[in-house]
Amino acid sequence: MARTDDSQRFGITRSRARGGYRGGSLGISKFIALGLVLVMGLVGVGPAYGAGFALYEFGARGTSMGGTMIGRADDPSAVAYNPAGITQLEGTQTMVGFSLVMPEGDIETPGNTTSIKSNTWIPPHAYVTRQMSDKIWLGLGIYNRFGLGTEFPEGWPGEYNNLFTRVKSLSFNPNLAYKLTDSVSVAVGAEVMWFDFYQKRMVGQALGGMRAELEGDSWGVGGNIALHYKPSDTWALGLTYKSRVKQTIKGDATFKRNPTAMALGYFNNTSAEGDITLPDSFGLGIMFRPFEKLSLEANAIYTLWSTYDKLEITYGDALTPGSPLGDNKVSSSQKNWNDVWRFQFGAEYDLTDLIKLRLGYVYDQIPDDDEYADYMTPTNDRNIITTGLGLAWDNLSLDFSYSYLWFGERTIKARPADGVLDSTFKDGRTHLIGTSLSYRF
Known part of the structure; x- marks a missing residue:
């Protein structure tokens, strides 16, 4: 989600278990209970930093290989x-774990250079999978698909556009997987x-x-489908689709009013509601x-x-009742974001039975035009x-x-109605550190 005009704007190593079903020690009731424990352990979710505000830090192993787990998909x-x-x-x-996301950067406006305030965001992840038979598997995941955290110092030149924006999300994702053949699963x-x-x-x-503050939350429902094809140990292919999720965010808009606003009866605290459709992806x-290693x-x-x-917010009460400019309820x-690509490349090398080494590279397009x-x-x-x-x-x-993560300079033109000045985004960089702990019962 983003700003509105008058009140607002984140591994277990390759499984060696192959072949037929071998019953484990956990029954279905204990499997569900374990999933609930993972949920309770992740209540304190935090935001992160991604293109648009999509996130991809789903596990330390995958992240270390640039996220290239669609074909592997083996933890x-x-x-x-x-x-x-x-x-x-x-x-x-x-598997349970988390990432530490530490964005940095400067914004150059006429006569000023302002640094984004230093913060550390902590998106978590947790998963449990259970083989029910030779053909059927269950999987539960709790992770972040979307998140954002951007904060600036009080009084900076762009404060009429943004001082602090935070987006948090948490997805609970149960899955049923079925093995069609020895090499094809859905x-x-x-x-x-x-x-x-x-x-x-x-x-x-x-x-x-x-100063204006807007805060609200919402629940939405979506789904996903996937295919995995592994004809041999040499090749594997994966296809996935994650659906869009519509959110109707309801909350409150509050204002630290000055004497003029109080005398006019403007900018009273009120309820606020807005819709956003989070994107689907393929x-x-x-x-x-x-070779083997x-x-x-x-x-x-x-x-x-x-x-x-676009982003449209409806307030419970007019912000400027009786104003010649309109009631402003x-x-x-306009956002008009574009569909974008993300390309990922990764490698894993089995140095020994104990140690695995990993590398990766990602090119990630942004969706917003200048x-x-x-x-x-x-x-x-x-x-x-990575x-x-x-x-x-x-x-x-x-x-x-x-x-x-780093990006090159970007220059945008002023839009006074949006609180945007002639600006250059520069020295953008983010450090991400992740860890995951996995256990096979």
């Missing part, structure tokens, strides 16, 4: 990357998503200015293993951000280099990832 994070791949996982397997899942939005900015410049991944993968993800064409801003860009997502097309390490002992695995 519990496959629930998020490609749930059809969980048919490769024997018995009951789990999956279908439901997604129940909680979405939370908060923004602080200045409004009422003609009245001397005052993913394709091809994995190739040139090395696997390579390339992915392409297409996200339909054109669902985000509905605020609308004429609609603002200070909620002050970025450009981004490049990401690396990581995996350690495995019997049924336990521990994975680490590090990613460095």
